[in-house]
Amino acid sequence: MIDRIAPLAFVxxxxxxxxxxFAQGKLLSACRAVAFAKAGxxxxxxxxxxxxxxxxxxxxxxxQIFHEVVAAVDTYAFDPQMSREDALAYWFRPDTHxxxxxxxxxxxxxxxLRPNQSGPGSHIANAAFMVPSSARGQGxxxxxxxHCLSEAHRLGFRAMQFNFVVATNQxxxxxxxxxxxxxxxxxxxxxxHPEKGYVDVYVMFRALV
Amino acid sequence: MIDRIAPLAFVxxxxxxxxxxFAQGKLLSACRAVAFAKAGxxxxxxxxxxxxxxxxxxxxxxxQIFHEVVAAVDTYAFDPQMSREDALAYWFRPDTHxxxxxxxxxxxxxxxLRPNQSGPGSHIANAAFMVPSSARGQGxxxxxxxHCLSEAHRLGFRAMQFNFVVATNQxxxxxxxxxxxxxxxxxxxxxxHPEKGYVDVYVMFRALV
Numbered sequence: 001m002i003d004r005i006a007p008l009a010f011v012x013x014x015x016x017x018x019x020x021x022f023a024q025g026k027l028l029s030a031c032r033a034v035a036f037a038k039a040g041x042x043x044x045x046x047x048x049x050x051x052x053x054x055x056x057x058x059x060x061x062x063x064q065i066f067h068e069v070v071a072a073v074d075t076y077a078f079d080p081q082m083s084r085e086d087a088l089a090y091w092f093r094p095d096t097h098x099x100x101x102x103x104x105x106x107x108x109x110x111x112x113l114r115p116n117q118s119g120p121g122s123h124i125a126n127a128a129f130m131v132p133s134s135a136r137g138q139g140x141x142x143x144x145x146x147h148c149l150s151e152a153h154r155l156g157f158r159a160m161q162f163n164f165v166v167a168t169n170q171x172x173x174x175x176x177x178x179x180x181x182x183x184x185x186x187x188x189x190x191x192x193h194p195e196k197g198y199v200d201v202y203v204m205f206r207a208l209v
Numbered sequence: 210m211i212d213r214i215a216p217l218a219f220v221x222x223x224x225x226x227x228x229x230x231f232a233q234g235k236l237l238s239a240c241r242a243v244a245f246a247k248a249g250x251x252x253x254x255x256x257x258x259x260x261x262x263x264x265x266x267x268x269x270x271x272x273q274i275f276h277e278v279v280a281a282v283d284t285y286a287f288d289p290q291m292s293r294e295d296a297l298a299y300w301f302r303p304d305t306h307x308x309x310x311x312x313x314x315x316x317x318x319x320x321x322l323r324p325n326q327s328g329p330g331s332h333i334a335n336a337a338f339m340v341p342s343s344a345r346g347q348g349x350x351x352x353x354x355x356h357c358l359s360e361a362h363r364l365g366f367r368a369m370q371f372n373f374v375v376a377t378n379q380x381x382x383x384x385x386x387x388x389x390x391x392x393x394x395x396x397x398x399x400x401x402h403p404e405k406g407y408v409d410v411y412v413m414f415r416a417l418v
Contacts, residue, residue: 070328077330117373119279120401121286121410158407161396163372164326185394185412187370192329198367201330203394203412 049103049140051147054110058100059088061107066091069130073194075169076128097151101131101140108135111144113151116161125157125208141172145179152208159207166191167200181206258312258349260356263319267309268297270316275300278339282403284378285337306360310340310349317344320353322360325370334366334417350381354388361417368416375400376409390415 054062066087070078078087091112092098101109109131116126127148131140152160162181165173168191173183185203193199263271275296279287287296300321301307310318318340325335336357340349361369371390374382377400382392394412402408 073329077326077328079328079331082327117286117399118291119286119288120282120403121373121399122288123401123407124396124399158398161399164330184396187333187393187412187414188416189367190326190330190333190370192332194329198332203396205396207397 049101049108049143051099051101051144054092054098054100058098058107058110059092062091062098062100062110063088065107065110065130065132068132075166075172077164077191097155099144099147099151101144103135103140108132108138109140109144111148113148113155115157116163123156123158125152125155125160126163127152127160142175142179145175149179149206149208158209159205162202162204164190165202165204166193167202168193168196173202173204176204176206179206258310258317258352260308260310260353263301263307263309267307267316267319268301271300271307271309271319272297274316274319274339274341277341284375284381286373286400306364308353308356308360310353312344312349317341317347318349318353320357322357322364324366325372332365332367334361334364334369335372336361336369351384351388354384358388358415358417367418368414371411371413373399374411374413375402376411377402377405382411382413385413385415388415
């Protein structure tokens, strides 16, 4: 599966870098961009990756990613020493849809999608995304986020909520805002950053209906 | 233990109902009110209740309260059909401090206090309170909330956060605001009320340091 966004990002970057002008400055269509990429014209070709529901065999690579992300202590409020067992129990919880992104046979990301609350709060989805440092900057996060919004809509959720977006995680906040999320709450000093001390945390929300 | 607030509430009600004027209309001190209550002068005597950590023997009354509150589907985002086992596993989770309030040998309320997040988010407390309908209007909720804030402070939490305060639950919101909580976020339509439809939910927050 071709990530719908990455080719466009590539064209933007490519046109900027080559100063070429196409049809009064309009960007190439994603189709043409993919054709260019396939023909090897690109200076920076986004990886083609596939997103699918996780299976048991994904537990090892998911744990590797989870551990790397959590150990950095800059985005998630998990104990950085969290055990493999606890981490996988959380990421593969019975009420949770777990997905992986893969490219060239390698796991380049994982995300979860589930009800944020039970019963009369179960119509709002929650999601969490992890990309290992080796796969960042290639559109994997954005690709998973778009896949997730589509899945949440398919599953009948009315909105999606992120409970804990650390204010220093600017790239994530920028991506969520681009995808239509708004900051609906601010938790003062709710994250203890190892270098920056107590930093704010945002609650972000996007309607799906 | 005497609830610190309830006697004052009693005096307010009592002075209103009897039209008596004490010292240029000032309210009686809480101490005098308790003395009056003990002497049987009161028209409406607040119950004296005790708050203590829950033990195994409290599981039955806690389940009774939990089930009654959740079945009403007007304050908590739990499945109203939640089983006893799941409910008690949640209320007595290993990372949770569980308390009960009792009066006349009867359990008149229960609350939990725990970290709202793990690791770098574990300095913010979360709490939840339940009072059965038979014990409402007697200051049990306020008494537990004050006890909870004191416990959270003693345990070293830097703030307390409520993740899910249903906007129609005006009495709770009023109480939290009186106790220093602020609305720091609004989740649009995040609660499906059985009569009022989709209603907003507030995130409320109070610093403890």
